[in-house]
Amino acid sequence: MALSAADAIRGLLAQRATGATICPSEAARALDPDAWRARIDEVREAAFALADAGEIEVTQHGAVVDGRTARGPVRLRSATGRRPRAPRGSP
Numbered sequence: 001m002a003l004s005a006a007d008a009i010r011g012l013l014a015q016r017a018t019g020a021t022i023c024p025s026e027a028a029r030a031l032d033p034d035a036w037r038a039r040i041d042e043v044r045e046a047a048f049a050l051a052d053a054g055e056i057e058v059t060q061h062g063a064v065v066d067g068r069t070a071r072g073p074v075r076l077r078s079a080t081g082r083r084p085r086a087p088r089g090s091p
Contacts, residue, residue: 003031005039005046009056013078021059021075047076054079 003011008027016022027043028036048067050056058067059075067074 005031005043006050009043009047009050009076013056013076016078019077021077023073023075027076044074047074 005027008030009022009024012022012026012030013020024040024043024047025036027047028039031039031043044067047056047058051058051067055078057064057077057079058070059065059077060070060072065074
């Protein structure tokens with residue numbers, strides 16, 4: 001079974017310290033190391049859905065932002081005080 005973008009995000013964040021961030025490109029690379037650029041929009045949309053659900057936060061310069069309207073690079077972190085569990089088969 002292929003890893004979903006949401007599971008890649010959850011898995012990477014579960015490996016990090018509480019409050020640490022990942023770049024969406026890290027999750028895209030976990031999905032497809034050779035063609036990760038083709039997966040970046042999928043990862044960003046999964047991140048926005050996880051943020052809408054309150055599971056993660058999308059940040060820019062350390063501040064929580066709406067990833068759909070933010071201009072420039074964003075980072076992802078677990079929602080305050082929560083650390084996602086790594087899904088089976090995650091990176």
